[in-house]
Amino acid sequence: MIDAWDVYLRSTEGKPVSESEFDLQILPMRLMELAKEYDITYDPEVVIPSDRGLFKSVFEAAITLLVDVGFLNTSTGRIIAFDEYELRKDLRLLPGEYRVGEGNDAYCVKRRDLEDKSLPTIVSGPTGAPLTEEYFIPIMQSYAMEPSVKEMHTATLLTINDHEIKSRTTAEMMAARREITLTREATRRAGRPGLGITGTMSGTTSEAQCFGYGPDALRSGCDRLLVSMLNELKVDWDVLKKALFAQQNNLGIANCMGPVLGGYMGGPETTLIGHTAECIASFSLLGGPSINHTLPNDAATGHKIFSENIFAMAGTIATLAEHTKAVSTPYCSPASGMATENFIYEIAAQAGMFAACGSGSVLGANGSNGAEIDAYSGMNARILDESLKAFLGKSLEETNEIVIELIKHYGGDDVMNYTQQPPKRFHEVYNLKTLKPSNEFVDLWENAKANMEATTSLDFFE
Amino acid sequence: MSEEALLQNVYDSLTGLNEAKTIEATKECIDSGVEPEKVMKRLADAMIKIGDEFNARKLFLPHVVIAAGIMDKANKLVLEVLDVAEGAGAGKIVIGTIEGDIHELGKSIVAAMLKTAGFEVIDLGKDVQVKKYLEAAVAEDADIIACSSLMSSTMPYLKDVVDLRNDMGHQDRFKVMVGGGPVNQTYANQVGADAYAEDAMEAVKVAQKLVSA
Structure with missing residues (x-):
């Protein structure tokens, strides 16, 4: 990675550029030129690409984009410039794995190849979605009780001491710390006290998020601080401060990125290039060995489950798997709510992409785009795990055919007419004393598996 | 021709x-x-x-x-x-992402769509302090204040905008509409906003309705 002092100097001495010029001219124009130059196109029949030549083109286009455009530090209004050699060197030096947790629950998360036969690691939890204080521990515990889960990802506390959490106040600092200690308590109750934890989600400022680190909270050498970059090739001091804090405290870093499709990065082809570039830059700027990344959000609807979004994400994951040693860690984010039929099909479609394209680990699943309150459970992780397993051994081409069928089933091939199914809440589908899913929820999953087996070449019961 | x-x-x-x-x-x-x-x-x-x-x-x-x-x-x-003043058409809107929140894209889409519908839009950008909305609305003689929040910890500032407007006695002068990922109609009602919009297209319809009310 680039030395933190060097990042500071580039941020303060780089070329000045206005944010609007960057958003409206510099970035979109170069992206469109590169898509044309490298002949990167989107075909609706190829949602999961398998052309190795495409991955090579995307990788080279992404490196070129970073060298030509750089990253904008919005705090200084200056460009952080990159040198091609240092970008390639940073990728070459990636370890290809990271370690989390301690004691019996310590785990090594490893990168995977395209069409890898090994199962991606499940890193689970509601992944930032809002939970009430009442249900925070039970919901987190339900995830920790799933044996497939090897690391926890925290949620957002909706309130603290029954009060709303306001950014830039001491309340958000306390909430960030509370979120981690409650998650730790949930892992203890599940009998897995050493599970690694990635957070924090309940604060917005760098000081609040870093306050998740401390006694009985995030721990050096065990847990990870989520460091989210800004959309469209940007960072600010808040982002860089979090990265520096984690680097200097030996706290794991989870680079994080949430791209947008239809925004300043344009359509599926250009979003594919731009998102790959963001991921590559994250290793040089932030220093983590993995990238937590969401499927691109659709700019008009906010959903991530459409064919174009899956194409852009699949291409990015595959490019990273083929040309870097990065651990790609995508979020599984269905738009439909927990315990609905579409929710299951949306998870399965994303799982196929993750399994075949080379994701090292997978986050989630949440549901309802992470926007609903208390609408998540450990059963989500179980559905994700079994879906990933069903896709293992499938080629990219086979996966493409199956994923297209699944997308059609939930309506993800029709942006204008897709209907998001509302969720069931945790208390509606879980026994609150045993923290086990209801028969109704389990049956829904079993029936969906049977239906998918009957209509595709997936095998859930092998 | x-x-x-x-x-x-x-x-x-x-x-x-x-x-x-x-x-x-x-x-x-x-x-x-x-x-x-x-x-x-x-x-x-x-x-x-x-x-x-x-x-x-x-x-x-x-x-x-x-x-x-x-x-x-x-x-x-x-x-x-x-020879008429600018903005005499659909109405004038002061818009911004709320204090503490730097998620600007959704707000920018809404601003662009409002412009397409003929509104004059004063875009205050992101991380906008509560008082800045009111200062801008007064200075521009706006019809609507539109606030976006993408995080649960910045949502409470939406109520502060409504409260400050009311404390200044401007509840009949400026309508407040809110939106953003975690915001919904129920929350908008709770904080006393005049309207909620789920996406950019709905924001246009809601703004038109507020202005014509």
Whole structure:
């Protein structure tokens, strides 16, 4: 990675550029030129690409984009410039794995190849979605009780001491710390006290998020601080401060990125290039060995489950798997709510992409785009795990055919007419004393598996 | 050239995102005596087409923002002829992402769509302090204050905007509309907002309704 002092100097001495010029001219124009130059196109029949030549083109286009455009530090209004050699060197030096947790629950998360036969690691939890204080521990515990889960990802506390959490106040600092200690308590109750934890989600400022680190909270050498970059090739001091804090405290870093499709990065082809570039830059700027990344959000609807979004994400994951040693860690984010039929099909479609394209680990699943309150459970992780397993051994081409069928089933091939199914809440589908899913929820999953087996070449019961 | 051909030039130039040609075509209409209202209508039609193409993913945000900028310039030319104040059309909106929140994209899409519908939009950007909304609304004599929040920890500031407006005695002067990922109608009701919009297209309809109320 680039030395933190060097990042500071580039941020303060780089070329000045206005944010609007960057958003409206510099970035979109170069992206469109590169898509044309490298002949990167989107075909609706190829949602999961398998052309190795495409991955090579995307990788080279992404490196070129970073060298030509750089990253904008919005705090200084200056460009952080990159040198091609240092970008390639940073990728070459990636370890290809990271370690989390301690004691019996310590785990090594490893990168995977395209069409890898090994199962991606499940890193689970509601992944930032809002939970009430009442249900925070039970919901987190339900995830920790799933044996497939090897690391926890925290949620957002909706309130603290029954009060709303306001950014830039001491309340958000306390909430960030509370979120981690409650998650730790949930892992203890599940009998897995050493599970690694990635957070924090309940604060917005760098000081609040870093306050998740401390006694009985995030721990050096065990847990990870989520460091989210800004959309469209940007960072600010808040982002860089979090990265520096984690680097200097030996706290794991989870680079994080949430791209947008239809925004300043344009359509599926250009979003594919731009998102790959963001991921590559994250290793040089932030220093983590993995990238937590969401499927691109659709700019008009906010959903991530459409064919174009899956194409852009699949291409990015595959490019990273083929040309870097990065651990790609995508979020599984269905738009439909927990315990609905579409929710299951949306998870399965994303799982196929993750399994075949080379994701090292997978986050989630949440549901309802992470926007609903208390609408998540450990059963989500179980559905994700079994879906990933069903896709293992499938080629990219086979996966493409199956994923297209699944997308059609939930309506993800029709942006204008897709209907998001509302969720069931945790208390509606879980026994609150045993923290086990209801028969109704389990049956829904079993029936969906049977239906998918009957209509595709997936095998859930092998 | 016929009046229809002149107006079609305006439409084609704007949907083609060509600023120079749009301005030239607008001037040609004015010089040829085409009624200013017809020119504005054709500009608005072009923006509706661009909005539709954005929704259908044929165009993307940079195109919409650039088109809205071109339309602003063309509209100013027409308004000079009409000799009326800018913004006399659909209404005036002060918009921004709420204090502590740096998620700007959704707000920018809403701002662009409001412009396409003929609103005059004063975009305050991101991380906007509560008092800045009110200061801007007073200074601009706005009709609506539109606030976006993407995080549960910045949502409480939405209530502060409503409370400050009410404490200043401006509840009849400015309507407050809210939106953003974690915000919903129930929350909007809780904080006393006048309206909630789920997405950019709905924001336009809601704003039109608020102004006409």
